[in-house]
Amino acid sequence: MSAITRDEVAHLARLSRLALADEELDHFAAQLDQIVGAVARVAEVAADDIPPSSHALPLTNVFRPDEVRRSLTPEQALSGAPAVEDDRFRVPRILGEEA
């Protein structure tokens, strides 16, 4: 079982746009390692004849007909937005200094 490294946590944090301090990287590396370790125990009980699965229910082909349903009004849609401009969600600058 490979341990989650500090570098991996830093990489994940960057992908997730999270600013973590150095001591937090060590802290979370240890925690994530425990979580991954716990989940990995599933592999110990899975026999060769048990295929990997992603869904708990043995269902397939659950679709909806192509029918239009009422949308929210823009007021409703934007009511939870931290910032709004021209009926659009206003978001901070997307590319940071590194871009």
Place this chain on the structure above:
Amino acid sequence: MPYDEALERFDPVLGLETHVELGTASKMFCGCPTEFGAAPNTQVCPVCLALPGSLPVANAEAIESTIRIGLALNCSIAEWCRFARKNYFYPDMPKNYQISQYDEPLCTDGYLDVVVDGRTVRIEIERVHLEEDTGKSTHVGGATGRIHGADYSIVDYNRAGIPLVEIVTKPIAGTDAMAPEVARAYATELREVMRSLGVSDVRMEEGSMRCDVNVSLMPRGSAEWGTRTETKNVNSLRSVERAVRGEIERQAAILADGGRIIQETRHFHEDTGRTTSGRSKEEAQDYRYFPEPDLLPIAPDRDWVASLKAALPELPSVRRARLKQEWGVSDLDMEAMHNADAIDLVEATVAAGAPAADARKWWMGELARRANEAGTALAELPITPGDVARVTELVASGALNDKLARQVLEGVLAGEGTPDDVVEKRGLQIVNDEGELSAIIDKVLADNSDAADKVRSGKVAAVGALVGGVMKASRGKADAARARELILEKLGVS
């Protein structure tokens, strides 16, 4: 580096990724409508805004359309496959992931044949998968309105969640100097396949079909592929061709200089035909794909797939082969009509009663010229196939000659009404009144006695000038053949 020189030194390899927005009434995973151009954030709901507690359900029509696209492209249809989450943090998707397909696409391993300069090129299709479109960001501040240097962005999620099919080719090698035309021919043919299936309106200018163009160069004689770039923002068929050409020239110049190509996304600029660097892809993207837990696997029933296949419409290449036969035209004529987007128009004109040769002549001649002058597509000209058929009928009946017919077409295009209206209003009928024609001829003979004498003395070739004079005097409305007969008769040489 000039294109020809680039091609002498390097062998281009292409790859095309095409996104097609399906024309379903509702979005991929919710019931929001998909109208283009609606006011911002009026076609959004808890599902496509990713509000807590909402769950997606796949649109049956979108699944069916994707399978039909796969079948039309000669693909195998997966017996079982799943959606996947593509994780990235970017505000064009409110969920912070896009529902897509990863290692289990609905359709794999197909092909599409395209014809360039009479040569058939088979484009291998790697995969066709289904995903959801993203929202539309507008970047505010900064000098260029682009993402770089912007102060902030504003996002409209109307487009987020519209079903999007991605069609990916395998690397296309060995097309040499034809590479730009092959890319364009592929995009054109793909668009027609989509149209024939009725699955999308495939309007590149509205973004319902978008092409990403991958280009890399191999030095001649090398077997090792070069580093590729991916050019986005290619929004017309012509731009596909220009983007490939421009990228071949740019890369060749760098490589010839001993430089190296950076694997990156580049943006195409319509005005210059050049590309500029986008974000670098040198750091491998890490989307952390995993099976989408909120959606159940898809297992298309084999009988259903077989019935979809049996019900596919006549595909464009098959239709063209049929029409070529019916119209009795050459491969090159057919290709020219195809490239001019004239096939539907000619077919409709023939259906309205015109002989195929005449229909082709007018659409590919006078009308193509007019469209070119106006900088518009042939189909956008304000004239119907029925109008064109009527003009051919008037010519066939002798009421118009070609010159007058062109004036009638001009009148119709100018909004003066139907061909018959234009003939009436402009007085464009051929002079069939023998008395009137005779009077015109007498005058022309009197005004051109030298030429008349030459003809009398046996130099029949001189009659051309006299016929020309009659046509001029009648403002083009005389029947030239009849005028010639009458002149010769009057001069006693018939």
